[in-house]
Structures are given as C-alpha cells and as structure tokens.
Amino acid sequence: MRLELPDATIVYDDVGEGEPVVFLHGSLCAEWLTPLARELTGFRRIAIHRAGYGGSEDRTSGVGVPEQAARCAAVLAELGVPRAHWVGHSAGADIALHLAHSRPDLAASLVLLEPALPRADDEPASTAMPAAIAEARTGAWEAAFHTFLTGCAGRTCAVCSRTGSAKRGSPKPSEAAATSSPGNRSRSPTGSSAHSR
Structure with a gap:
C-alpha cells in the first residue's frame, strides 16, 4: 500500500x-x-x-x-x-x-x-551512514555492510572481527547473514549485543 x-x-x-x-x-x-x-x-x-x-x-x-x-x-x-x-x-x-x-x-x-543514541551537540557527526547508503546505492552491499557496522560499532565490532571484514574489507553476504541471525549474535565482553544499531 x-x-x-x-x-x-x-x-x-x-x-x-x-x-x-x-x-x-x-x-x-x-x-x-x-x-x-x-x-x-x-x-x-x-x-x-x-x-x-x-x-x-x-x-x-x-x-x-x-x-x-x-x-x-x-x-x-x-x-x-x-x-x-x-x-x-x-x-x-x-x-x-x-x-x-x-x-x-x-x-x-x-x-x-536498540534505540540509536542521540549525538551530543559537541560531538562530530558520523559519516558512516551517508557513506554506507552511497555504497549500497552503487550495489556494493558488502562494503556498505562493513561501513555501517564499523561506523556504528567501531573497527572492533565482533561481527567484523569474526568474519575478518576489518582486515579484508567486508563479509560475504552468507557470512553477514550467519553472524547476524538472532540465534548466532556475537556478544561483546560487556555482554551487550555486537550490533549497536
């Protein structure tokens, strides 16, 4: 509709x-x-x-x-x-x-x-989302996924670390799906979800 x-x-x-x-x-x-x-x-x-x-x-x-x-x-x-x-x-x-x-x-x-956290007035705006959207619009889904996750969760994102995307660029779509499924979500050392947004 x-x-x-x-x-x-x-x-x-x-x-x-x-x-x-x-x-x-x-x-x-x-x-x-x-x-x-x-x-x-x-x-x-x-x-x-x-x-x-x-x-x-x-x-x-x-x-x-x-x-x-x-x-x-x-x-x-x-x-x-x-x-x-x-x-x-x-x-x-x-x-x-x-x-x-x-x-x-x-x-x-x-x-x-997982509500998105508001940005403080003195905090610089992140370029991760516009960059990820631009990559997705060109069809570069793996790069967009990597840019989004590392921009939100940092280079130490458990998904990126487990799939090696922090080293080689981005996870394969099958790896991304496997690591982000509800039953297979990584946990950070603090016990929170690996995905921040």
Whole structure:
C-alpha cells in the first residue's frame, strides 16, 4: 500500500486482524523487522518503510525524527487506526519514542530494540551512514555492510572481527547473514549485543 504525502511517498504493509502493531525499521534495511512481523499472528501488522527505504521515496534532502514520526501518524490516520502498539529498531525506535511523546494518543505500548543514541551537540557527526547508503546505492552491499557496522560499532565490532571484514574489507553476504541471525549474535565482553544499531 502507498500513502502520498507532499514530501514523501510512504509504502507500508497492512496484514492480519486484531490489535494493531506498527513495525519501524532502523537504517540500512527496510525489511529488518519483516520476519518478526510475519511470526506475530493474532494482530494487525503494519510495517512502514520509512521515506528513502524500500519502496518509499523521500523528496526532501532528509528529515529528522519529528517529521518521520509525523509521517507514521499520517499512515495510521490513512488506515483509520486510532491507537497501536509500536515496535521500533534503532532509528525506528527513536521515531516510535518521539511519536509516543508527541502523540501519546497513538501509542498503546512501545517495544524499543536498540534505540540509536542521540549525538551530543559537541560531538562530530558520523559519516558512516551517508557513506554506507552511497555504497549500497552503487550495489556494493558488502562494503556498505562493513561501513555501517564499523561506523556504528567501531573497527572492533565482533561481527567484523569474526568474519575478518576489518582486515579484508567486508563479509560475504552468507557470512553477514550467519553472524547476524538472532540465534548466532556475537556478544561483546560487556555482554551487550555486537550490533549497536
């Protein structure tokens, strides 16, 4: 399904019946939460592709969290959904949290998976995400994966270290899938997940 907005086209899936649950992906992959959404039966599942990801289009030079939250609210209004449960990963978690703060009437509950940490005013902006997106747009998926993970988690990222991508450039897609599967996630010495976002 598609929602045309003045500054974006938002693509979303709307399947199932029951209480509505909205899924908001993080950066790099619009389908990140699709497997989870498929397994959650007994609910109406609304998976939104944020503008610039998947089939959605961003006709701006990029917008912040408040504008992305407003686009999600517009999808719910289009569907006639007055309130939903929200599941967000990384930047999607930030958007869900902002929406719950700015529009508490729309949020029945929140599940926030690895929310992206905000940047301090005096902290330099990371170039990892724009570089990873640029690489992905040229079809250099392995390089994009490596740039994203090392930019978010550093050169000592457990996935990069285990696959050798810190030394040879990037993991093979089969290695990346194997190391990022839920049952096979590496842990850092502190016990936290190897993936920061």
